Amino acid sequence: MRKQPRQQRSRQLVDSLIEATGRALVEHGLDHTTTVRIAEIAGVSVGSLYQYFEGKEALVEALMDKLAGDIAQGLRRLPLADSAGLRETVDGAIRFGFAVLHSRDGLYLELVRNWHRLPTNRVADVLQQHFMELSRLYFIKHYRDYPIEDLQVRVFIVANSVLFTMVRHASQNDALLREDDIAAGLTDMVVGYMTH
Amino acid sequence: MRKQPRQQRSRQLVDSLIEATGRALVEHGLDHTTTVRIAEIAGVSVGSLYQYFEGKEALVEALMDKLAGDIAQGLRRLPLADSAGLRETVDGAIRFGFAVLHSRDGLYLELVRNWHRLPTNRVADVLQQHFMELSRLYFIKHYRDYPIEDLQVRVFIVANSVLFTMVRHASQNDALLREDDIAAGLTDMVVGYMTH
DNA sequence: CTCTAATGCGAATATGTATTCGCATTCAAT
DNA sequence: ATTGAATGCGAATACATATTCGCATTAGAG
Structure with missing residues (x-):
């Protein structure tokens, strides 16, 4: 400023x-x-x-700083993986994601679409770190000797797959593919990948 | 013109x-x-x-028409799912994808990053249709009574997940995550999701 | 070889956007 | 009430980009 x-x-x-x-x-x-x-x-x-x-x-950056706070707050309200099952947690996170993308008249949608020419890092870090921590806790609890390096790869893949599949779907008005089906499919894919 | x-x-x-x-x-x-x-x-x-x-x-559109042809040709050279196993096919497709993204000095990378403000449909259709046909053939052969509507959802999810995870990785020079690991992870995820 | 339609040129024009600067107004400390 | 600093204003300026048009040159049919 x-x-x-x-x-x-x-x-x-x-x-x-x-x-x-x-x-x-x-x-x-x-x-x-x-x-x-x-x-x-x-x-x-x-x-x-x-x-x-x-x-x-600079204005967009200031805006994104503000939004990053909102996202972080929303994430904290999500159920954690140790209380509920993994599937419920993932499902909740994906529904939360869709809700965010539809909120504020599509503001988030426009921002994610343009990630490559925005100071996205701060927001991406919020997401990345949150899910990293989430999965770390979960896997330490359930598979004590899980290789951590591999976890980074998995979180990267899952986070980007889910985010951009949601954005692509929300960006086109393709009634052929219902959002619920996409959400369910993503949940299946993520849970399967994270547990095998 | x-x-x-x-x-x-x-x-x-x-x-x-x-x-x-x-x-x-x-x-x-x-x-x-x-x-x-x-x-x-x-x-x-x-x-x-x-x-x-x-x-x-108009110029970009003309360029993309040309490139769509190249992609289609490249896809036809890939091993099909009925000759090789599903895993080999998916793995080959993903490696092909990375190769394309790195070719032509990152031209494809720039185009995919900007999908939302380009006439992407022609190219997307090429990919979408190819993979749709590929999976349709595979599943008709292996699971004769597979529900086809669900297949559209799966192809949509897989295509976008793979493409954008690759683009995101290729766009950042994050040496922490090796491309081979990403490719292997994506293969695991896709194969798991498509067969369960 | 001739001649016309096709082609190629780029200075000139129009438009959109970024950014500044001198002046008017308002705040708040005294 | 006074006054200096902070704030707000928007016409003016500078720059980037899009697009045209009259003129010079060339291809290639006959």
Whole structure:
């Protein structure tokens, strides 16, 4: 951030800009999200925008930081693998994932689609680390001598498979494949892969 | 295409423009690939470019049509599931996939990353249909009464899981996860899911 | 060889977007 | 109430990119 907001009004201005960034992403997509548009949506002058942000990228980064917090919080509410069975846990996580992708008018969808040109690492780390920890705990409990290096590979594969299959499905309005079936299939695949 | 090339020189010009589009994508990425740059790389005037193409999008589409042909040809050379075992077939397909992603200086990588804003359907159909046919044949042979609707879900999940996990891995230079391990893991996951 | 349609050119024009800067307004400490 | 710092503004400027059009050149049919 270019300059720290000191007064109340400027802090609110910064918030409204971040909020507006989200709406611009949903309405116009990352490509056509411009600083001018964001300022317009926020009801703020472009000049003011540049007082606090370097540009579009900085705004998106600030937005993603905020969202990463929401995701982390949502993850903490999910059932853990040691209380429920593995299948229930995976199923819950996948349903949570779909719910997130459909929330906020598709904001998350747009962000994940554009992972390769966004500062995705922070968010990805949240997910990656959470699932890593989750599986680590589970496997330490059930298969005490499980090789840990292999676990990293598995978590990488599972996380990306699930995430992008969900995004691909949510991005196309293909009524031929019902979301419930995709969710069930993903659960089958993941549980099978993680336990054999 | 805006106008049909009738003479020899113009046909060659069109080819060189498509070729240049590929190089521009590799060198500058989709975002910074412009009509002017493509014309420059091709050693052609922008004016000539617009004689035959509506703009960037049309050029990329022409390029992808060409590449779809290459992919289809490559797929036909892969071992089929009825001659070899399922595991060998899946393993071969995944290795083929990685090879493609690494070929042409990462052109395919850039294209798949940007699937959501490209006319991907033609290429996706090639893949989808090929694997659909492949699995259909395999399962008709081995499990005569297999439900076909479910197969569509499975192929969708497997195709996207494999493709995007590969792309994600190839996009980051994370030496922690070796490509061979990812390939082996994907094979395990897919074979397990398709046979249980 | 001749001649016309096809081709190729690139400066010029139009548009979209990023970013700044001088001035007006407001806050909050005194 | 006064005043300096903070804030907000948006026209103006700079730059990137898309697209056209009149003119020069060339291919290749006859």
